[in-house]
Amino acid sequence: xxxxxxxxxxxxxxxxPRGLDWVDRAAMPFAIAIALLLFAQWPLRDLAGxxxxxxxxxxxxxxxxxxxxxxxxxxAGRRGAHLVARPDLAADTAGPYARLRRIGAALCVLPWALxxxxxxxxxxxxxxxxxxxxxxxxxxGYFMIKVALLLLAVLLAVQSVLDLWHExxxxxx
Numbered sequence: 001x002x003x004x005x006x007x008x009x010x011x012x013x014x015x016x017p018r019g020l021d022w023v024d025r026a027a028m029p030f031a032i033a034i035a036l037l038l039f040a041q042w043p044l045r046d047l048a049g050x051x052x053x054x055x056x057x058x059x060x061x062x063x064x065x066x067x068x069x070x071x072x073x074x075x076a077g078r079r080g081a082h083l084v085a086r087p088d089l090a091a092d093t094a095g096p097y098a099r100l101r102r103i104g105a106a107l108c109v110l111p112w113a114l115x116x117x118x119x120x121x122x123x124x125x126x127x128x129x130x131x132x133x134x135x136x137x138x139x140x141g142y143f144m145i146k147v148a149l150l151l152l153a154v155l156l157a158v159q160s161v162l163d164l165w166h167e168x169x170x171x172x173x
Contacts, residue, residue, distance in 0.1 A: 016162060020074070020155065027071035030064045037061035059139040066148035074155040077105075103167050110160035116153035124150045 037057045127143035134142045 024075045030068040034061050034064050056139050059134050063141050063144035066145040070148040070152035074159050106160040106163040109156050113153045113157035120150050
């Protein structure tokens with residue numbers, strides 16, 4: 001018996017997009033955690049008076065939010081759900097210039113993402129090694145906001161390369 005022919009619907013996804021999808025799914029619970037932590041600030045403030053409870057909840061929510069946004073921006077761009085100046089252009093995925101817009105978007109994002117990776121890696125590694133604290137509260141975790149910046153740049157660079165790879169064919173093929 002011969003195996004069924006592979007179609008685009010039955011073919012497994014390549015490993016890199018699957019990995020990016022896994023990152024997206026892993027970050028989804030952050031939205032709930034952020035909302036709960038930010039909501040908990042006021043009751044903590046009332047119960048504990050002024051103290052570390054509210055500031056720790058706020059600081060934790062800040063770095064969770066930074067990680068969530070880093071993942072969400074790439075995900076929204078991939079799904080075509082990001083904010084654009086002309087929504088009518090974002091909705092046009094089959095027009096004559098749609099392919100040029102996709103290539104142009106990837107070519108605009110990729111150099112900036114690579115620039116952030118090149119210039120941000122050393123400061124981020126230093127912040128992680130020093131376990132950098134929030135400057136106002138001296139709570140640990142500020143380094144996570146810098147990690148989120150690097151994560152955003154890496155995710156956008158990978159997505160841009162995938163988009164360019166997907167669009168590498170010549171028109172009409």
